[in-house]
Amino acid sequence: MGFNATGNIAHASTSAAQENVLEWVKKDKRRMLHVVYRVGDLDRTIKFYTECLGMKLLRRRDIPEERYTNAFLGYGPEDSHFVIELTYNYGVDKYDIGAGFGHFGIAVEDVTKTVDLIKAKGGKVTREPGPVKGGSTVIAFIEDPDGYKFELLERGPTPEPLCQVMLRVGDLDRSINFYEKAFGMELLRKRDNPEYKYTIAMMGYGPEDKNAVLELTYNYGVSEYDKGNGYAQVETFPFFSFPRNPS
Numbered sequence: 686m687g688f689n690a691t692g693n694i695a696h697a698s699t700s701a702a703q704e705n706v707l708e709w710v711k712k713d714k715r716r717m718l719h720v721v722y723r724v725g726d727l728d729r730t731i732k733f734y735t736e737c738l739g740m741k742l743l744r745r746r747d748i749p750e751e752r753y754t755n756a757f758l759g760y761g762p763e764d765s766h767f768v769i770e771l772t773y774n775y776g777v778d779k780y781d782i783g784a785g786f787g788h789f790g791i792a793v794e795d796v797t798k799t800v801d802l803i804k805a806k807g808g809k810v811t812r813e814p815g816p817v818k819g820g821s822t823v824i825a826f827i828e829d830p831d832g833y834k835f836e837l838l839e840r841g842p843t844p845e846p847l848c849q850v851m852l853r854v855g856d857l858d859r860s861i862n863f864y865e866k867a868f869g870m871e872l873l874r875k876r877d878n879p880e881y882k883y884t885i886a887m888m889g890y891g892p893e894d895k896n897a898v899l900e901l902t903y904n905y906g907v908s909e910y911d912k913g914n915g916y917a918q919v920e921t922f923p924f925f926s927f928p929r930n931p932s
């Protein structure tokens with residue numbers, strides 16, 4: 686799988702070119718802009734995200750010549766927030782989500798209250814509120830109408846409630862290196878959880894409590910995941926986007 690972006694810097698192969706890229710990355714104000722994926726019914730998803738998750742519909746754009754519609758949703762304006770960009774392709778009502786995409790993380794102040802609301806609205810809860818296995822943060826998992834998973838994480842007030850995109854990767858060091866070199870992200874935190882046989886690496890452009898981050902998960906012994914066709918791609922400012930992993 687390759688990049689689908691313009692301005693592909695994967696060709697910067699000499700070390701001098703890499704140095705320049707890293708310098709440039711430090712100077713510009715890069716951040717994660719959108720996470721892009723496909724849904725089978727736009728109105729159904731918009732209803733779920735606005736009523737159950739408290740997002741706002743920021744904009745909607747129909748491109749009939751190309752037979753698709755985009756909708757942007759999030760917790761604040763696009764110029765300051767990481768937002769969701771949904772794609773509906775005319776006539777396609779179902780996608781295979783695959784196993785490489787894990788979940789989106791949403792920070793909420795009261796997980797139990799949020800879960801109760803989601804249940805009252807008929808939403809699907811796949812993991813009841815309680816401390817994360819091997820830790821103390823209260824979490825819950827829910828599924829949207831297409832089956833995309835959202836992890837609710839109990840946190841104090843935050844400027845960026847849409848706070849994580851969890852992707853499963855087959856080689857953690859290779860992926861860390863990729864996101865550092867190609868996108869100038871920082872390794873913010875790495876945590877091994879031997880009891881549950883996985884390691885996570887948080888990568889991003891700033892601290893986890895203020896910026897959306899990528900949560901890369903390596904499951905012991907698993908080197909490949911089925912990617913499906915629903916995708917979750919992340920776009921960064923100014924003009925890069927990447928698929929879920931560099932393989």
Ligand SMILES: N[C@@H](CCC(=O)N[C@@H](CS)C(=O)NCC(=O)O)C(=O)O
Binds near residue numbers: 812818853
């Ligand atoms: N095997 C898991 C490893 C990642 C994992 O377990 N993550 C934690 C959250 S950081 C989790 O989902 N815990 C489930 C729970 O606490 O019920 C996967 O691939 O999703």
Ligand SMILES: [Co+2]
Binds near residue numbers: 788789790836900
């Ligand atoms: Co997570």
